[in-house]
Amino acid sequence: MDTAVELLSGSEGDELFSMRKLASELGTDSSSLYRHFRNRTELMLAIVDRVLVQAMHGYRRQGPWRARLVDLTLRSWDAYAALPQLAKDPSHYPGSGPGSQLVIEETLQALSDARVPEELIPEWYHRLMTLSVSLISTHAARQSSGPSEQKRRLEAFRVITLGADPADYPALAHYARRIEPVGFTRESFLAAVELVLDAVPARQERS
Incomplete structure (x- = not known):
């Protein structure tokens, strides 16, 4: 996974990243990789999850709900900013492991701690994720x-x-x-996130 991330970060487009290229870098042939990943999509899902796990390193569920949501979104921004080729269209690769689970869990927990009405939490989770993914993808497409x-x-x-x-x-x-x-920029991304957070129907103090 580390080698895959390095290759992807150095490529000029994720379409140039392939099982064959990764196998060559590892000193083997692509058939050996297919023992671990059935296809390229499965490999990309694993890479995304690896990136998210690294982004969440050191995260602690502490402090006000709003500060935690800001922290979560900025961690994603920073992780994908280093891998614009992967972030150009992250909706294609949503992740499929503990990294993705952790991001989703902590976002839902923060909304719950904000005392957003339970029936509205999935809706606001979706709004936050859609905004983040869209802006990260736009930035990545330009940078790549x-x-x-x-x-x-x-x-x-x-x-x-x-x-x-x-x-x-x-x-x-x-x-x-x-x-x-x-x-x-990171600052304009944060400003957009803050606008959405202003509208969250929280019953808990925002301070």
């Missing part, structure tokens, strides 16, 4: 593209913003030099 592609995207964005006619697009023309293409 090459410098030339990123430059082309930025240039195209500048054309439609800086070139906007104030008569037709007054707000766009006004803010053109201060807005950026879609993408997220």
